[in-house]
Amino acid sequence: MSGHLLLLTIGPVQEFIAQARRTRDLWYGSHLLSELARAAARALVQEGAELVLPALGAHDPELEPCPGFLRENRTPPASIANKLLAIVPQGRNPAATARAVRAAVLAFWRDELAAPVKEKCRALLAHDVDEIWDEQIESFVEFYASWAPLDGDYAEARRKLERTVAGRKMLREFAPWKHDRAGAPKSSLDGARVSVLAEVRSKDLVKKYRLNPGEQLDAVGLVKRAGGEPDQFVPLVNVALAGWIVEAEQLAGDELARLRERARELDLSRVNRGDLAWTKAFPFDASALIESRVAPTFEELGIAGDPQAFVRRELRPLYRKIAEPSPYVACLVADGDKMGERLDQLRDPDAHRDFSSKLAGFAAKVRKMVELEHRGSLVYAGGDDVLAFLPVVDAVSCADRLRRSFEDVVGGTLSVGIGIGHVMEGMGDLLELGRRAERLAKTLRKALGVILDKRSGERREWKASWCIDPANRLREDAKLVDEKLSTKKIHEIAAVLRRLPEPGTVEGDGVAWQRVLEGEVRRALARNEPEALTAEEVGLELPASYAQAHEAVGRWVDRLLIARAIAEAQPRPRRPSVAEAA
Numbered sequence: 107m108s109g110h111l112l113l114l115t116i117g118p119v120q121e122f123i124a125q126a127r128r129t130r131d132l133w134y135g136s137h138l139l140s141e142l143a144r145a146a147a148r149a150l151v152q153e154g155a156e157l158v159l160p161a162l163g164a165h166d167p168e169l170e171p172c173p174g175f176l177r178e179n180r181t182p183p184a185s186i187a188n189k190l191l192a193i194v195p196q197g198r199n200p201a202a203t204a205r206a207v208r209a210a211v212l213a214f215w216r217d218e219l220a221a222p223v224k225e226k227c228r229a230l231l232a233h234d235v236d237e238i239w240d241e242q243i244e245s246f247v248e249f250y251a252s253w254a255p256l257d258g259d260y261a262e263a264r265r266k267l268e269r270t271v272a273g274r275k276m277l278r279e280f281a282p283w284k285h286d287r288a289g290a291p292k293s294s295l296d297g298a299r300v301s302v303l304a305e306v307r308s309k310d311l312v313k314k315y316r317l318n319p320g321e322q323l324d325a326v327g328l329v330k331r332a333g334g335e336p337d338q339f340v341p342l343v344n345v346a347l348a349g350w351i352v353e354a355e356q357l358a359g360d361e362l363a364r365l366r367e368r369a370r371e372l373d374l375s376r377v378n379r380g381d382l383a384w385t386k387a388f389p390f391d392a393s394a395l396i397e398s399r400v401a402p403t404f405e406e407l408g409i410a411g412d413p414q415a416f417v418r419r420e421l422r423p424l425y426r427k428i429a430e431p432s433p434y435v436a437c438l439v440a441d442g443d444k445m446g447e448r449l450d451q452l453r454d455p456d457a458h459r460d461f462s463s464k465l466a467g468f469a470a471k472v473r474k475m476v477e478l479e480h481r482g483s484l485v486y487a488g489g490d491d492v493l494a495f496l497p498v499v500d501a502v503s504c505a506d507r508l509r510r511s512f513e514d515v516v517g518g519t520l521s522v523g524i525g526i527g528h529v530m531e532g533m534g535d536l537l538e539l540g541r542r543a544e545r546l547a548k549t550l551r552k553a554l555g556v557i558l559d560k561r562s563g564e565r566r567e568w569k570a571s572w573c574i575d576p577a578n579r580l581r582e583d584a585k586l587v588d589e590k591l592s593t594k595k596i597h598e599i600a601a602v603l604r605r606l607p608e609p610g611t612v613e614g615d616g617v618a619w620q621r622v623l624e625g626e627v628r629r630a631l632a633r634n635e636p637e638a639l640t641a642e643e644v645g646l647e648l649p650a651s652y653a654q655a656h657e658a659v660g661r662w663v664d665r666l667l668i669a670r671a672i673a674e675a676q677p678r679p680r681r682p683s684v685a686e687a688a
Contacts, residue, residue: 110200110253111260111455112155113267114190114207115275116142117248125295126533128316129483129495130339131330136185136486136493138219138333141171142211142247143186149210153203155192158455160184161462171218175338176381182473184466185488191264193256193455204251216243223329229308230317230328237285242299242325245281250274260454291322299324313407316375337378340385340483342495342536343399344377344392346435346529348384348481349497350428351395353677355387358427362387365420369394372409372416384481396433397421399530425680432675435529436501437540438482440508440522442490443551448518465489468515475511480504490516493540498526498675505554506577519572521547522554526671528561543567556580558668566664583645583669584676591644593670595634600663602626609653616652623655624648 119139126132147160148169162168172183194200220243224231231239252270254263286300293299301322315331317323323331344351354362366388375391393399400421401413442448452458472487472494482496482504490512496504505522512520523544527536539559546569547555554576555569570576587593602623612619624641627648631639641648646662649655 108196109198109256110194111158111256111263111267112150112192112194112200112204112251112253113264113271114146114150114192114204115248115250115271116146116188116190116211117250119188123486123493124534124537125327126330126537127295127318127321128331128339128533129342129345130316130334130336131295131327132533132537133339133483133485134333135330138330139188140183140185140486140488141173141219142215143188143190144169144171144183145211145214146190146207147186149207150190150192150203152210153194153206154198155194155203156455157190157192158458159189159191159462160186161459161466171214174334175379180381185469185486187488187491191458194253200253204253208249208251211249212244212247215247219333220325220329223332224325227311227315227328227332230303230311230315232287232290232302232304234287235302235325238287238300239302239325241283241285242302246326260458261450261452264452264458265450293324293327294322295327295330296324299326302328309408316406318406335378337376340377340379340382341375341391341393342435342483342533343396343433343529344385344388345481345483345495346433346497347392347395347431349499349675350431350677351388351392352384352481354424354428357679358424361420361424361427365394365424366390368416368420372411373407374403374409375407382477382481395421395424395431397425397430427680429678429680431677432498432671433529434498434526434671434675435536436496436498437525437527437536437543438476438492438494438496438501438505438508438522439525439540439544440490440492440505440512440520441544441548442512442516443519443521443548445490445518462489464516468512471511471515472508475507476504479507490518490520493537495536498672499677501526502554502556502577502580502672506572509554509572519552521551523547524554524556526556526558526668528559531559531561556668558671560671564667566667568661568665568668579645580665580669580672583666584673586644587666587670588673588676590634590637591639591666592635593667595630596663596666596670598630599627599659602630603656603659603663606656609656612652617650620650620652620655623652623659627659 123135126135147157147162150157151164168184176182194203224239250271252267254266256263291301293301302325303323314336369390374394377385377389379385393403397417400417404413452461469487469489472492473484476482476484476494480496480500482494485493492508501524505524509520509522523540523546525539525543527539539557543555543557546567547553550569550571553569553571558566606623628641631641647658649658
């Protein structure tokens, strides 16, 4: 083996993706980074290098750029990770190769991604921002490169490159801005950059790109907002209500049809995703299906109609046949377990390339599992990393499907976190909730972690290893709380737990306190309406140790309240009130 092993990383990543207010910001930010990595891979091949990660040949069609959701053949582009490995053959200068790749990436970013957005958004830009725009665009991409001769142990050379790049990233550059707009506001997405937007803006473009009054965007933020075509992006609220809308078409087809026609007349923001069948029942912004969001949606879009009349005439007839939708959504974050150890076992480029191909094979299946089978919106699937939004009712089964596929294709285990939050929470908050849930799952590994964050301030967490089938456990729990176990009873048992002392403050073995806890729990369940239940029937184990029993009841309460949220998100026919029934 001869030549050099070259490692490239492109950023920024996590903080850049998290800087989002709308689904289009989030998705296009992730897509943008994937396209920059694709440009780097393309340039490496053009410079005569042999790709290891991603495992693409010199003429692979996945090296071609993809500006939108789908390629011309209607297939989604493969996500390219921001870390690339390549072998620079003997006789070629790795430093010169790295510089050429960097120049190609920056040119692609500047000319192919940013310049078209600037041109089509001229009516939004302030008149004096050309120099500021250029500086913000030119300073955005972070590009790191390291290389080592391939004259010995491949695995050790790769580890050396990883350590070198990690150390270089610790040395941050803080160059001052050369151009500024005195008195201009900072960007709403990135407070480090000044806004490039004018005070008076094109009303058509404001509506098209959903700019809120007073919202400010820097050059990079505007590329995220205006990249691609707006109607390609499925709003987060449509994902949250996907199952409800499909059910509404079955239970209240005429009412939903009238509402669709009214939405068309009012020119509500459209959703044009013919590849997603579940978007066809209501191909508009689903904010109009939540009563509390109708007035803000009318105001944001500048609709002259009366929002209250819309609610009375269009929305409430729908609610008379199907219960109002739950305004909660799930953020799913998945990551392979012990991937660093797997990589350290790869002793040559061929083994690494084979492993990369397996990861790419899994990533290629993810979109179908998320978007087609579980009515979600995939943000990113690169190797062992997955980020997606899903309806609450579909999230757990999707997580289970992903981990099974990962085991089959890659041969490893996957930890999955699901954060459930209100659809009107900030995009960054929802992302952090999903990542927190993934970190919760990682404390066990080979596990599912779920965090429920209610807008009332209540937060519940639960984690379980995949070996106990947590997906089925939650499904059974959701059925239980929907049919037999009242939410009031769950809170009553939680109150019992709060009244009893913490295990660490109890003297002795705590046998007496264990008996008190068990007795109170069993009595509470025996008084359940509509029927008495036992601890065994509700999936609650009560160990003989007070400390273990205290912990078990706490986990059970969290699990059942999470299951309650899943049950509430299940669309169902509306049950008439007592007065209506009379």
